[in-house]
Amino acid sequence: MPLAPASADTVRPGKDPTLVPTTLGPIVGRDEGRSSGTYSWLGVPYAEPPVAELRWRPPKPHRPWADVRRAKQYGSGCTQPGRFFSPSPNGPFYDLTVRDGLQQPVGEEDCLTLNVFRPSTSKRNLPVVFFVHGGSNVVGYSADPMYDGRELARRAQAVVVTVNYRVGVFGWLSAEGLGGGDPLSASGNFGTLDLVSALRFVDQNARRFGGDSDNISVMGQSAGAVNVWSLLVSPLARGMVDKAIPLSGGLSTRTVASARAYADRVMQAARTEYPSSGKSDIELLRSLPADDLVRVLVKHKLDGTPAVIADGAVIPSDPYAVLESGVDREVPVLAGNTREEGKLFGSTIGAHKPSDYDRFTTQYLFDPDNPGTLTASDLLKDEYLPVDKPGGWNDAAAALTEAVFTGINRDSLNALARSGNHSLYHYRFDWNQEPAPFDQVYGAVHAIDLPFVFRTFGNNVFSYAYSRQNQAGRLRLSDLMIASVRNFIHEGSPQHRGLGRTWDQWPASLVLDADDKHIHLGSTTDR
Template identity: 85%
Template sequence: MPAVWSRATVVREPSGRRRRTRSTPLRAFLGIVLALALLTTMPVTSASAQPVQPGKGSTLVHTTLGPIVGRDEGRSSGTYSWLGIPYAEPPVGDLRWRPPKPHRPWVQARRTQQYGSGCAQPGRFFSPSPNGPFYDLAVRDGLQQPVGAEDCLTLNIFRPSTAKRDLPVVFFIHGGSNVVGYSADPMYDGRELARRAQAIVVTVNYRTGIFGWLNAGSAGDDSLSASGNFGTLDLVDALRFVDRNARTFGGDPDNITVMGQSAGAVNVWSLLVSPLSRAMVDKAIPLSGGLSTRSVAVARAYADRVMQAAESDHPSSGRSGMDLLRSLSADDLVRVLVRHQLDATPAVIADGAVIPSDPYAVLESGVGRDVPVLAGNTLEEGKLFGSAVGAHKPSDYDRFTAQYLFDPDNPGNLTVSDLLKDDYLPVDKPQGWNDAAGALTEAVFTGINRDSLNALARSGNRSLYHYRFDWNQEPAPFDQVYGAVHAIDLPFVFGTFGRTVFSYAFSQQNQPGRLRLSNLMIESVRNFVHEGSPQHRGLGRTWEQWPTSLVLDADDRHVRLGSTTDR
């Protein structure tokens, strides 16, 4: 009879890898009894995960929920992919603002060959198109409009089409202020990273904005429902699915790297400190984000404002409070938030159950001491947020159009003054655009990154690495308007230089240098997820540990590496 393992008995070895320990005899006996009882009540399914057979042209996989059939991407890609795998029941109806409910198993093979819908959200630059989970010119038509759907809890898995087993797993969480974003963004296409890093790459949807984080203090709720951290709980559930099914896809469940960018990085840190997930995090790659939470008091005050706004917009409904919010469609709820400028939802909430009340104290206590961390920032993070300080001259609609249609190989006559207001020009004057964006970079990004890494360092973690991304070789005028802007390192990490929100930046002229830089970055990610260090021979120098940062840059033809120290 196979050994029965305790649900959360996990021991970290000195390398940071996890090994599961056997349950006590009593727990083992109870586990067997429970398993037998479930077998008599559950429908007959392929519940025992059977591994994919790489190299045989078949993408039929038997997961713990049921069989799925993915896509063989062909020789040009060298990968298999499974898209839109549901990991939880749709959070609709009575399941809105509830913890994710385990998805019902299925018997027939499910086709997982198309991305699932992005989660319901107000449209922004990094939102899906109103046409579906796509990036196209129609994204501009969804700006400040409801896009996505509540039925969205899906994930995507990519792996090399080889016979290799026990590959490291990369679990990637998209950014978007925990308000917008979607796993089907072409920047996060995991095929190239999976092939070149020789890893299983997972990208995941989770509830965003008010659907993901709302603490209304409802009486009688269980601790998870009362927490308001539904987006966090989605990620915990998705990570649990990956942990249970990693071997099915040829991955190693004891070597899972949780990676995220911006709000996704905030969520990486949250998973690292949460008692529900931290045993499943073996390594971490948080990019442009740190450990950041909001208090229960702030979250409840926000919920009160949302309820008041909804009541003012729907006075004849005969409903009020949470009863009214539950009765509104997702689109109507988003319209309320946009109309009253309430779409910046407080997240993540330090509720004391899902997220510790004092998460920094938990971090310093040694929870992540054995977790290697590779963090990163871009030099000019703040230049993405000109709208926040009124620096952009065109509307978001017109700016999106100009960037989408811009041909980096034929720049035309677009100028800096077409995109930035005169108050911020020239960009390098005192209090100009560079100074304004620099203040945003420090206040929102580098400061919190510094605090998070320093807390881990105080805990005794001796595997902390950081990079600063300085590449700013975009064609004019974007080299000055955006430069080394927030999130522009992602195409370099994923190897995705096709049509994305950053397509304006990638010209034939700068291709040799940026591809060489991307190659070095992907190789560093590969070495990190395999070995716990980003160091590799191709760098030609030592990647020192935090507080020293490796500076990543390139001109049009050559990589330029340096270092800087942040105390």
């Protein structure tokens, strides 16, 4: 049923407060109940499905609808090769069957949706948090239970948005002849363009959900943080990013030449598997079912897509020069890293003893309150043990942390500092209170700060860490971190009374930690 126009800056009153007239059409969401204290709208499409001729095209705005559209279930994750942070083969959720999708095609190509969460009040002009999931720009999905936005929305008094965007070869492919004269198509940055399109939808509709379109904080983790930095420098997102929260990632791009070389290898692999198609390379790639293309990439070890591409149109050819130019000097930035980021990536150096399938199974079934007899030697190869010996697991992981994460974070923040930005803050997350042996195997590992930011300590990839013994300290640290996020998105500074100390600006970092019962804060300097 068509709706009469509504004021753009109100949450529409009436029998169902989740009925919202967006710019594309009316949607009805979920009242999550008194215990949650939130409303949610799930699986809201912001662009047409990027399938058939729209594969490797800039996102096309979704066709408007007149009847009320139900927004009560998450949309599918985007097509990807299954990894630890991928959706289940059975849909956009996390369970033990995620392991059955490892290195198999999961997700759907029709995936350009977003989710909105807000407190179940009539408050208006709430700050907006636009969250971009991580996953090496190859995997990930907005329905990951770590990114459930309800608690963050309620506790931070904000409108929280989580978004799907094309990943892997579907999100970043710069192939000769792909653009057809259109610089956006030729850029290869389709995942970035998806995020720009989703951000534009949020900017246009924030007030309809009770949010403030002039106060949008773009937050992302890992590759999501890389994408946050990309939006900061992209001319297409100019004016839509008011604050930035990049966690465990810095400004990192690939050259057009490296992206083209990758595309050539993709086309060669497809031609090897389908030698008699009678089609041009581009026609062949467009004609392949998405799952078949993923299988080709996995078989030929090409599922690590170069992204983001410094193409000169979507992303400047010299993005660091843009950071230093001062165009973002008025954008407050709250960045973060975990102390042992590299411990998530033991597979890259062959440190893990079990297969990914067995390791996922062990971690999923592990009971943190009854840890049993599992030891570090069950999970790590002997040459990395004991973990604290010279050249052991701690040293190897520290090298990965610096090479992959800490360095580009430092470079990015320093570039902004040189631009004259005086609102730069950073934290280092040190919490490592997991039950043995995970305190040594993973510790303050990459992404483990996210459940603290979202307060999502339910069933997710880090469930092995959440014991009754560490609950009190864990929840207190989560409360403190959310309070800092809340103050940052409202005021532009993470400083709040509960810290009991000053959060100095970059290059100082606030060290966040807790034992089983109490919070421990410190400071360090990183230049």
